[in-house]
Amino acid sequence: MPPETTPNRSRRSESSRRAILDATYGLVLEKGYAKLTIEAIAARAGVGKQTIYRWWPSKGAVMFDSFLDVADDRSGEDVALPDTGDIAADLKAVLRATVDEYNDAAYSARLRALNAELLTDPKLSAELFERMLAPGLAAYLTRLEAARSAGEIAADADLETAIEVLLSPIHYRWQLGTGPLTHAFTDSIVDLVLTGLRPPRPRD
Amino acid sequence: MPPETTPNRSRRSESSRRAILDATYGLVLEKGYAKLTIEAIAARAGVGKQTIYRWWPSKGAVMFDSFLDVADDRSGEDVALPDTGDIAADLKAVLRATVDEYNDAAYSARLRALNAELLTDPKLSAELFERMLAPGLAAYLTRLEAARSAGEIAADADLETAIEVLLSPIHYRWQLGTGPLTHAFTDSIVDLVLTGLRPPRPRD
Numbered sequence: 001m002p003p004e005t006t007p008n009r010s011r012r013s014e015s016s017r018r019a020i021l022d023a024t025y026g027l028v029l030e031k032g033y034a035k036l037t038i039e040a041i042a043a044r045a046g047v048g049k050q051t052i053y054r055w056w057p058s059k060g061a062v063m064f065d066s067f068l069d070v071a072d073d074r075s076g077e078d079v080a081l082p083d084t085g086d087i088a089a090d091l092k093a094v095l096r097a098t099v100d101e102y103n104d105a106a107y108s109a110r111l112r113a114l115n116a117e118l119l120t121d122p123k124l125s126a127e128l129f130e131r132m133l134a135p136g137l138a139a140y141l142t143r144l145e146a147a148r149s150a151g152e153i154a155a156d157a158d159l160e161t162a163i164e165v166l167l168s169p170i171h172y173r174w175q176l177g178t179g180p181l182t183h184a185f186t187d188s189i190v191d192l193v194l195t196g197l198r199p200p201r202p203r204d
Numbered sequence: 205m206p207p208e209t210t211p212n213r214s215r216r217s218e219s220s221r222r223a224i225l226d227a228t229y230g231l232v233l234e235k236g237y238a239k240l241t242i243e244a245i246a247a248r249a250g251v252g253k254q255t256i257y258r259w260w261p262s263k264g265a266v267m268f269d270s271f272l273d274v275a276d277d278r279s280g281e282d283v284a285l286p287d288t289g290d291i292a293a294d295l296k297a298v299l300r301a302t303v304d305e306y307n308d309a310a311y312s313a314r315l316r317a318l319n320a321e322l323l324t325d326p327k328l329s330a331e332l333f334e335r336m337l338a339p340g341l342a343a344y345l346t347r348l349e350a351a352r353s354a355g356e357i358a359a360d361a362d363l364e365t366a367i368e369v370l371l372s373p374i375h376y377r378w379q380l381g382t383g384p385l386t387h388a389f390t391d392s393i394v395d396l397v398l399t400g401l402r403p404p405r406p407r408d
Contacts, residue, residue: 034324112323119320119379120238129381137382161392164373164382169365171380172372175323177333178341179364188365196400 019045020052024059024066029106033063033113060117064124067114068131081139087147088194091166095186098167102174102181115175137163154199166193223249224256228263228270233310237267237317264321268328271318272335285343291351292398295370299390302371306378306385319379341367358403370397 023044027036036059042049056062082090101107118125140163147153169189173179227248231240240263246253260266286294305311322329344367351357373393377383 032324115379116320116323119316119323120236122381125381133380133382158392158396160383161373161389162396164376165369165393165396168372168376169368171376172368175319176337176375177326177329178337178368185365188362189369192362192366192369192397192400194400195402196396196398198399 016045016047016051017055020047020055020062021066021069024062025110028063028066028113029109032109033116036063036113038062060121060124063110063113063117064128067110081143083143083146085150087143087150087152088190090143091190091194092183092187095166095170095190096183098170099181099183099186102170108174111174140166151199153194153197157197162193162197166190220249220251220255221259224251224259224266225270225273228266229314232267232270232317233313236313237320240267240317242266264325264328267314267317267321268332271314285347287347287350289354291347291354291356292394294347295394295398296387296391299370299374299394300387302374303385303387303390306374312378315378344370355403357398357401361401366397366401370394 020041023041024036027040027044031040038049038052038059041059041062042052045052052062056065081094084090102111114128118128141159144153144157144159144162148155148157148159153159166189170181170186173181173185179185224245227245228240231244231248235244242253242256242263245263245266246256249256256266260269285298288294306315318332322332345363348357348361348363348366352359352361352363357363370393374385374390377385377389383389
C-alpha cells in the first residue's frame with residue numbers, strides 16, 4: 001500500500017466529519033437527544049467510535065457542532081437585519097421569521113437538544129455565546145443604533161437591554177409553553193418595546 | 205410480628221418520600237443532574253430502588269417533585285405581588301428578589317436540572333406550567349390589572365404579553381449567559397416596559 005498523501009487524508013477526514021455531523025443531526029431529529037449515543041452516530045456515519053472521540057469529547061459536543069454547522073452555513077444570509085427605514089416593520093419581519101423557525105418541528109427538536117446540553121455544560125454555553133448568539137445580538141444592536149440616529153428611538157435608550165427584552169419572550173414561551181408562538185405575539189412585543197424606547201416629544 | 209396498621213404504613217411512606225426528595229435535592233446540588241442516578245438516591249435515602257420506581261417513573265420525575273416540593277412549601281408567601289400603589293417600585297422589588305434567587309448557586313443548580321429535564325420531556329413541561337408557572341403569572345396579572353385600574357397603565361395594554369416581556373429576560377440571561385444578572389438590569393427592564401405601557405397623555 002502506498003503511503004497516504006496529506007491531501008487524501010484531509011479529504012477523507014473532512015468526509016468523515018461531514019458524515020458524523022449529518023448522522024448526529026438525523027438521529028437527534030428521529031430519536032431525540034436523550035437517546036442519542038456515540039455508537040449510533042458511528043454506525044450511521046460508517047466510522048469507528050474512536051474517530052468520533054478523536055474530535056469530540058462527548059455526544060453533547062458533536063450535537064453542538066452539528067447545530068453550529070447549520071448556523072455557519074447560513075451566516076452569510078443572517079448577519080444583518082433589514083433596514084427599510086421603519087424600525088417597527090423591520091423588527092416585526094425578523095421576529096415573525098424567528099417564531100416561524102421555532103415552530104418548525106425539526107429546528108425545535110435540535111434547539112431542545114442544544115439547550116438541554118447547555119444547561120448542564122457551562123463551557124459549551126460560553127462557546128455558544130461567542131459563535132452563535134453574540135453575532136446575532138450585534139446585528140440587532142447595529143439596526144437599533146441606526147433607528148436611534150434616525151430619531152425613531154430615544155437618545156438615552158438602553159439598547160442592550162432592549163434587545164434581550166425583544167428576543168427573550170420568544171425563547172421563554174417556546175421553552176416553558178406559556179402560550180402560542182404567533183405573529184400576533186411578536187408584533188405585540190415589538191409595539192410594547194418600541195413604545196418604551198420612543199424619544200420624548202418636544203414639549204418634554 | 206403483628207400485622208401492620210394503616211397509619212404506621214402511611215407514616216413510613218411519608219418518611220420515605222421525604223427522604224427520597226431530600227436525597228435527590230442534595231445530590232443534584234453536589235453532583236449535578238447529569239450524574240444523578242436512581243441508585244445514588246436510593247442509597248442516600250436508605251430505601252430500595254423499587255420504592256423509588258413505585259412512585260416515580262424516572263429520575264427526572266423525582267427531581268421535578270423535589271423542586272416542586274420546595275415551591276409548594278413557599279406557596280403561602282409567594283402568591284401575591286406587593287401593592288404599595290407604585291407599580292414601578294413593586295415590580296422592581298420583585299424582579300430584584302428574582303435575580304437574587306437566580307444568582308444563588310443552589311437554586312440555580314436545581315433550576316438548570318429542572319430546565320434540562322423539561323426540554324426533553326413535554327409532559328413534565330405541561331405539569332410545571334400548571335403547578336409552578338401559572339400561579340406566578342396570575343399574580344403578576346392581578347398586580348398589573350390593579351395598576352391599570354389606578355391609571356398607571358394604558359386601558360388597552362396587552363398585559364399577558366407584558367408579563368412575559370418582564371420575566372423572560374431574566375431567564376434568558378441566566379440560561380444563555382448574555383450578561384450579568386444585576387438589579388440594574390431588572391430595573392432597566394421595568395423602566396422600559398412601564399414606559400411602553402404608560403397611558404397616553406390627555407392631548408393624544
